[in-house]
Amino acid sequence: MKKIHFKPAALLLLSLMAFSSGKGAQAATGAIAIDTALTKEEIAKGILTPEIMWKFGRVGAPSLSPDGQQVVYPISYYNLKENKGVTNLYLLSTKGGEPKKITDEKGSESNPAWSKDGKTIYFLSTREGGSQLWKYTLENGAMTKLSSLDGDINGFQISPDGQKIAYATDVKLQKVTGKEVYPEMEKSNVMIFDNLMYRHWDSWEDGAYSHIFVADFKNNTIEGAIDINKDQTWDTPMATDYDIAEVQWSPDSKKIVFATKPLTCRQYATSTNSDILVYNIESKTTENISSDNAGYDRYPTFSPDGKTIAWWSMKTDGYESDQKRLFLMDVATGVKTYATAGFDQNIETYTWSNDSKTIYFTSGIQGTEQVFKIDVAKKAITQLTKGYHDYTACSFNNGVLVGQKMSIKMSSEIFRIDIKTGKETQLTFTNANIYRHIKMAETQERWVTTTDGKKMLVWVILPVNFDANKKYPALLYCQGGPQSTVSQFWSFRWNFQIMAANDYVIVAPNRRGVPSFGQEWNAQISGDYSGQNIKDYLSAIDDVKKEPWVDANHLGCVGASYGGYSTYFLAGNHEKRFKAFIAHNGMFNLESFYAATEETFFANHDLGGPYWDKSNAVAQRSFANSPHRFVQNWDSPIMVIVGGRDFRIPYTEGLQAYNAAKLRQIPAKLLVFPEETHFVTKPQNAVIWQREFFGWLDKWLK
Template identity: 50%
Template sequence: MKLIHVTLMLLIILCACNSPQSSTESGFTNKGIKLYSDKLTPELIWQLGRVGNVSLSPDKEEVLYTVAYTNIKENKSYTDIYKITLKSGKTTQLTNSAINETSVKFSPDGSKINFLSSESGSVQLWEMDLNASHKKQVTNIKGGITNYLYSPDMKHLAFTASVPLDKDIHDLYPDLPLADARIENDLMYRHWDSWEDGAYSHIFIAATEEGMISNNYIDIMKNERFDSPLNPFGGIEQINWSIDSKKIAYSCKKLSGKDYALSTNADIYLYNIEDNSTTNLTKGMVGYDLNPTFSPDGKYMAWESMERDGYEADKNRLFLLDLRSGKKKDLTLDFDQNVGTLSWSEESDKIWFTSNHEGPFQIYQVDLSSGLINQITKGRQNYTSVMPMQHQVIATKTTMNHPTEIYSINTQTGEEQELSFVNKEVLSQLKMGQVESRWIETTDKKQMQTWIIYPPDFDANKKYPTLLYCQGGPQSTISQFWSLRWNFQLMAAQGYIVVAPNRHGLPGFGQEWNEQISGDYGGQNMKDYLTAIDVMAKEPYVDQDRLGAIGASYGGFSVYWLAGNHNKRFKAFVAHCGIFNFEQMYSTTEEMFFVNFDMKGPYWEKDNKIAQNTYANSPHKFVANWDTPILVIHGQKDFRIPYTQGMGAYNTAKLRDIPARFLYFPEESHWVLSPQNGILWHREFFRWLDTYLK
């Protein structure tokens, strides 16, 4: 990068960071920030407001939501509560606190606003009036709570909290108080980014007494060494009350150790608060069964279900249980797409959901009487939640050009109207690059949807450095997402064309396309990547001598594999948290069902031809062909793909005298979540690419 360009960028960063912002004594916001450039920067991405959870009032007249703003200097975010009055469109900020308020909801009767806050020293449930007055603490649970949900009649509160059940070394050896060690006897001793601590997330139920929560609460999972919601990503969507307030359904994988590591068999359980009994509603269904939700008339329960045990990327089906007859029905049997974010119509005759189709996530509706599934929205966007009301829905929407905002959508016409406008002022000052959708023929004669993102002020008469983006997952669609890290518009703003193929193995293009990748790592999907970049390299505005390949997780593996098989196409690589050595990955990852299904077995099964083909395609087998500069990035707390994978790739490159750099984050995991680490990530990312592609 030229010195003048670096100087200009630093000036932009300093101006952006020094724009007027509110005092952190009463909260923090980046509203009204003044920009001195029309180009997106890493610092600016972190300064945009991030819309959090959204709640529609019972009378369908107001919407609650949270917005988080990041104070880069303090390396932390501040979250406050906002409200939209739908009739007038007026937005009101309800809180302005240095203490974050999260998990905001209207109470079931619509009279209060509930939220979680750590103002008292631990995270507890709080409430306030609709005008933000009379704020008070509702729970006082030792150690704090993590989720909450009032029963429809508001006579009980369900909440989740951590329950210590297992002994550690200090219980075994009390005379060694300064000893620091772990003793493990089974698998799943760590998960994604944290070690098991001997505590489990349990559901508690407490009676409400004059607006407060009784201390006589009960643990409905007493002495069970299981978690609900499921760790590490499950939330309150995995727990729900029945309409009569007498039962509570919850998702749980009641397995442990090796069995837990090898299985995805999570079930939905129904706890009866009157007789303290628990029933498994999905017994015999062996895949993930999650997110139960009851129809308003109390007759049905809908949930998301996967069919096969051990396959985390199986088709996510919409199942219906008739609570009177006990009969179960797959409502998406002939629907070759996944479902998510289920929501009932007020009349209990329809279920709304979102689903990925050929890239974007759209809103759908299934009619229970006819079984017909209707697509409500079209266009190039991701709808990530849906809350129905008469003749319209409230939804959150994201695009590659725009972070999440709240919209209302006319269900008859599909016409949408933005409601939240959290980032309108800032985004109106920026130039975004054009986003194009192309269909490219693959080597097996299929059609592959590919996103092309062009730099702002793109000139077809010029030549541009171009990046091949390799997606992770491995089964995770390249949709219309807006990312704090893998942000295509940010890459385009730095003068790069981005080529992002929805290669074999990604959902949204039918289950056959999605499953092709399992057992074929290094196979057809790698051919897809090479096809996509070869097709684009023929365009006169793509500089064939300045091509790079980038990616994270499975995308990081893809970069390592391409490094040994690209035949000098690329001039630079960036691999974040990628798999370098398949045998080491199999032996050191945590969710064993993942590697068992996708690699089709362990490396020691020499008679397993599919598995052996997978291990033969391990990137470390091709390092003799490495000849291109590579930046390797990894976090120490990444337990899905341990950081030694990144060390192995970096060390190999240096031993082979290939230009290489290792960016290592001791406190980050599979993701980079700290603001300043995130900005550092981008600075090193572009410094490396600019060095070899500009």
């Protein structure tokens, strides 16, 4: 797990910033007390609050048993007072009933995987320190620790024959810190770099890289491990997900297929070119099967019959939001087929049928995420589910399909889906005790005409206990990404229900530059940050503010990341529409952002290139329309929120915006979370975030 501490110059009370990646599991937690019961006061009030949000159980992706009769899945719970959480595993019949909790709060569990005979569940646990392999025996409920490796196991896959295991762990390959380079300077805390990609998302490079090891797994012991990524100075599974699902065994247990990005330094920072590799267990050789594609190639799997390898692929190098296309390769001939040709949406998560004839997958379509299936032979695609919801994962075995589903009114739960009719049956009711007492707001689907004559889907979320005879302040919600759908998502921070519970109308447009409305709509935003999508935002708020129940004199504008950029830009270009703004970790000065962000490929593609390239018309237009160039027009109060460990959009972007507002004597407030990243994840910090968020809006809009 990457973790480097250092002490920067004294800036804004940042006395210590600890940087760590998501690589590896959290440390042993000890027993954490979990209480999900609502108080009498909360029940009497009947609306969602920040404190109630942290009583929710957060359901993870399901994994079906080989016979399809049971599903194992994780749930994370948090203790607000202790400011930490724990993730445990639950077992449930796919016919319904009460789930059985199979692990306890002495540690956090992850990566559940079934044995081929369905009698054992393997998983990672931190209950004895570090992250090690354990098993749960269904027959007697016994838990047994199977590994005690020196380093953490970050993920694993057991071979179908049960005789081998592939697992990910970190390997130290480079000296980075001062005391590593100069051992006699043991109290130094300097870091020394001479190339790019020295930090990523939320972690400083520490010279260790995630590698895949293959070992014998006879009698439930790990022996004879071989590093199949020996000496490689890049991560497998790929940063920053480190998702072990990108490593899969062949059905005969003789090969491993995996995704990796075999680039370093400047190339790594400026390219998205990842590849699909196949490792042969017997010959110990590796073959690259996607070298002909320049963009992302990810999430490979073998078909159950072993004849086909599938993965999703992006065509364009540097374009991280390009279309995710499903490719199939005949293992015997090497011939590849673009299986979803003509399908104008993305393929997200997917799973094979046991007979290798069908692939079930999730995909966005018009502001929702649905489950589809594709006939592998005919390449015919059928939409299975419909409705206002998002399916974010699915699992199939022995004729049974289950999925992880959420909506604006419901956090994630597990559903069973009929593979013929698409009929859905809810299996888990994790937070029923909360929904029973808390009223949820209603969502309207609204199609707004844009300035160029197109139709745009806008979700309008009405206040709880909505009264059409009253007037409510309204919030324009600006989505991040930028290419991220405003779907039926449930967020534990940017939560539409809690905004509605505070008596706001929320206007959430699927403006230009979001998926699920076709590739042209999605791609338009690149190189046009200040253009059509900004007009789309204004079209949405201008349309909704005409309603008699909207107080058009009290409108707010809020957003994070690209949504933070949008907020900053609109602050200088809103023509008196908004009375208050909130920007979280947004891009303010595009020149300083370009020079400080780590994934340079993103800035190159979306902004058009570097600011010093004076011959690049697209780039020069982007930088000429940077939000900081319109500060002279700012006329409304603004709150700025930053995370000290955000390396995607460094916190100094927000400091510039806040300083500019104060120097112009615009009412402004600054929230600095020194140890948070691009997101606010710690329970108490998140509650304070919500309190300050609504405190600021209430002050200026009510």
